[in-house]
Amino acid sequence: MTPPMQDHDSAELRPYQNGFRWDGVELRPYKQDDAAPYKAVSRQELFAHPALGCQLRYFEVAAGGYSTLERHEHVHAVMILRGRGQCLLADRVRDVKPFDLVTVPAWTWHQFRATAGEALGFLCMVNAERDRPQLPDEQTLAELRGRPEVAAFLAR
Numbered sequence: 676m677t678p679p680m681q682d683h684d685s686a687e688l689r690p691y692q693n694g695f696r697w698d699g700v701e702l703r704p705y706k707q708d709d710a711a712p713y714k715a716v717s718r719q720e721l722f723a724h725p726a727l728g729c730q731l732r733y734f735e736v737a738a739g740g741y742s743t744l745e746r747h748e749h750v751h752a753v754m755i756l757r758g759r760g761q762c763l764l765a766d767r768v769r770d771v772k773p774f775d776l777v778t779v780p781a782w783t784w785h786q787f788r789a790t791a792g793e794a795l796g797f798l799c800m801v802n803a804e805r806d807r808p809q810l811p812d813e814q815t816l817a818e819l820r821g822r823p824e825v826a827a828f829l830a831r
């Protein structure tokens with residue numbers, strides 16, 4: 676009989692610290708490459724495990740900042756943890772607040788903006804192995820701006 680797989684080495688508790696930090700988790704820049712436009716975003720990698728094939732990150736967008744407007748094949752599950760703001764999801768702009776859950780399906784344009792004068796922080800679950808995000812070209816941007824609410828969002 677095969678014994679149950681044991682993996683005691685990855686058993687851990689990471690205590691929460693004040694200020695949306697977790698014990699032993701490094702505060703990193705949002706993206707490794709600065710080719711994609713974004714403003715005032717930090718990243719903490721909270722969890723990754725090969726058996727799950729996913730990563731759980733915490734991103735924080737400072738007041739007035741924004742994540743990259745992008746789309747990709749991989750999917751995100753996002754849970755807002757702090758602050759208020761807005762997200763662009765496909766061709767709609769949605770207000771978000773703590774504990775709202777946002778599903779970003781494959782190939783859906785998305786961007787998070789801290790538009791309410793305060794930081795916007797959220798958990799994001801994602802595949803560990805994932806495709807590279809695409810950025811919008813000028814034609815795509817023009818199409819998105821065709822909706823007044825999206826134009827206003829992108830201009831903030």
Ligand code: MN
Nearest residue numbers: 745751785808
């Ligand atoms: Mn994304």
